[in-house]
Amino acid sequence: xxxxxxxxxxxxxxxxxxxxxxxxxxxxxxxxxxxxxxxxxxxxxxxxxxxxxxxxxxxxxxxxxxxxxxxxxxxxxxxxxxxxxxxxxxxxxxxxxxxxxxxxxx
Amino acid sequence: xxxxxxxxxxxxxxxxxxxxxxxxxxxxxxxxxxxxxxxxxxxxxxxxxxxxxxxxxxxxxxxxxxxxxxxxxxxxxxxxxxxxxxxxxxxxxxxxxxxxxxxxxxxxxxxxxxxxxx
Numbered sequence: 001x002x003x004x005x006x007x008x009x010x011x012x013x014x015x016x017x018x019x020x021x022x023x024x025x026x027x028x029x030x031x032x033x034x035x036x037x038x039x040x041x042x043x044x045x046x047x048x049x050x051x052x053x054x055x056x057x058x059x060x061x062x063x064x065x066x067x068x069x070x071x072x073x074x075x076x077x078x079x080x081x082x083x084x085x086x087x088x089x090x091x092x093x094x095x096x097x098x099x100x101x102x103x104x105x106x
Numbered sequence: 107x108x109x110x111x112x113x114x115x116x117x118x119x120x121x122x123x124x125x126x127x128x129x130x131x132x133x134x135x136x137x138x139x140x141x142x143x144x145x146x147x148x149x150x151x152x153x154x155x156x157x158x159x160x161x162x163x164x165x166x167x168x169x170x171x172x173x174x175x176x177x178x179x180x181x182x183x184x185x186x187x188x189x190x191x192x193x194x195x196x197x198x199x200x201x202x203x204x205x206x207x208x209x210x211x212x213x214x215x216x217x218x219x220x221x222x223x224x
Contacts, residue, residue, distance in 0.1 A: 049210045
């Protein structure tokens, strides 16, 4: 099973700051990696698929990069509504999620 | 618009069974892989099982293999999860999801809560 390790566990930043979230795979997943956002009490929402493609309706401040084993989700300028847990997920071999990064807005 | 509505969750005793259903609408159901993903209270996401659109290729997480059975009825736009020999660690919100491209989830239901407790 491919293990995805996300870091940091928690990120606390102010509105307008840049957030950089990391996801590392235990073996190459090529570019078959997605990012999801989950707010309390809600189902997750797809943000990025295949490493760098924004899903429909996702603001341009969200971007993804990487390939192989190292991936990054960047939120260029944090908004208060970006407070959430962010999960990465691979589909190269079965499907697995990372453990999540919680983004807190100060 | 795409809608996924789960039902069948509830409180069940360890060792018993439960059947979850998901009614899909707003898209061509048979064109898509469908999956069940669960989330234990306060925890992360775990992919439970998936089933392909027409060929019915099926996959299970190791944690449920041999106990859970996924199935679908394309004529009725419905997805099912038969859960047997339930354990306390199966307690979770169970989401029915549509896969946009095998393995990428683009739509989620609101979930149905399964609680396994004596």
